[in-house]
Amino acid sequence: EVQLVESGGGLVKPGGSLRLSCAASGFTFSSYSMNWVRQAPGKGLEWVSSISSSSSYIYYADSVKGRFTISRDNAKNSLYLQMNSLRAEDTAVYYCARVGDYGSGSYRDYWGQGTLVTVSS
Amino acid sequence: SYVLTQPPSVSVAPGQTARITCGGNNIGSKSVHWYQQKPGQAPVLVVYDDSDRPSGIPERFSGSNSGNTATLTISRVEAGDEADYYCQVWDSSSEVVFGGGTKLTVL
Numbered sequence: 528e529v530q531l532v533e534s535g536g537g538l539v540k541p542g543g544s545l546r547l548s549c550a551a552s553g554f555t556f557s558s559y560s561m562n563w564v565r566q567a568p569g570k571g572l573e574w575v576s577s578i579s580s581s582s583s584y585i586y587y588a589d590s591v592k593g594r595f596t597i598s599r600d601n602a603k604n605s606l607y608l609q610m611n612s613l614r615a616e617d618t619a620v621y622y623c624a625r626v627g628d629y630g631s632g633s634y635r636d637y638w639g640q641g642t643l644v645t646v647s648s
Numbered sequence: 649s650y651v652l653t654q655p656p657s658v659s660v661a662p663g664q665t666a667r668i669t670c671g672g673n674n675i676g677s678k679s680v681h682w683y684q685q686k687p688g689q690a691p692v693l694v695v696y697d698d699s700d701r702p703s704g705i706p707e708r709f710s711g712s713n714s715g716n717t718a719t720l721t722i723s724r725v726e727a728g729d730e731a732d733y734y735c736q737v738w739d740s741s742s743e744v745v746f747g748g749g750t751k752l753t754v755l
Contacts, residue, residue, distance in 0.1 A: 562744065564691075572683070572691065572734050574744035586743050622690060630697040631679035633738035638690040 529553040529637045531623045536642030543613050543646070549606040549623030549639055557581075557601035560626040562635060563608050565619035565644075575621070576608065591617075613646045620644075650739035652747035659753040666722040668750045670735030673716060678737045680718040682711060685749075686731045694733075695720060722752070730754045 535547040547563070563575040576597040577586045585597055596609040606623055620641040627636035653671040660666040670680060680698050683691040693702050695711040698718065708723045722729055735747040 564744075564746075571732075571749040572685075572736075572746040574746065577743065588743070627693075627696065630700065631738070633679055633744075634681035634693060634696040634736065635683075635691075636693050636696070636702060638692070640690050 529625065531625065531637060531639035533621065533623050533639045533642040536621065536644045538645045538647065539613055540648050541614060541646055544609070544611045545613065545644060547608040547610065547621055547623075547642060547644070551604045551606065551623075551625075554625070556599075556604040559628060560584075560632075561599060561606045562624045562626060563597060563606075564622045564624050564635070564638075565617075566622070566641075567616075567619040570619075573619070577626070578606070610644070613644075615646050618644060618646050649742040650737070650745050652735055652737065652745055654733075654735060654747040654750045656748070657751045657753060659755055660722075660725050661755045662725055662727060664725055666725050666729070666752055668720045668722075668733050668735075668752065670718040670720070670747050671716055672718075672737065675716055675718050675737065676714045678713075678739070680711065680713045681736045682709075682720045683734045683736065684729075684731045685734065691734065725752075725754055727754050 530552045532550045560579045578597045594612045598607045622641045623639040624635035625637040627634045682695040684694045685691040698713040699711045710721045
């Protein structure tokens, strides 16, 4: 069974940093691209960042470019999101999601339960 | 950047058919995916690549895509289908794009 478990969320002051982790199990983690997607309270889904299976390709939304860094450790079956210079508008539930590898390969077929990040003084 | 437009809400009676649209410039040339999200839960993929269903998703969920509009159709709607639904595409200029979401209410 595919499982994605996020951790590392919490309350942080504006300008602060936080590192999110996503532990993957039930599939060959090193074969899949992974994403972070966030959802502000009461709002819709917003893509944050993508990383290819071997970390060769990395992409960011304009809203987080230069502040967030995505990475992965295939030996540990883990995905990470280092978040620096946090702003109030970064407050959201952050989801780890696997990118499907069938057909177009542009959909997210499994999602974690999310971890809440709150940026407030 | 590429924009996907969804109606904020759709209402339907149990047993009827719900249609949720997703508008975008020449969206028919892209692969459209749909996610269902119930309150307090993570999104679930219900349709991918316009009209394919992941295993475990009922046949009542179907999708189509042509021109400037993609549509998620839910037949024989049940109370348990009440949720927010999001469309998503990949675009070379914007990477991953989500629609604003549609709240499906079962009357």
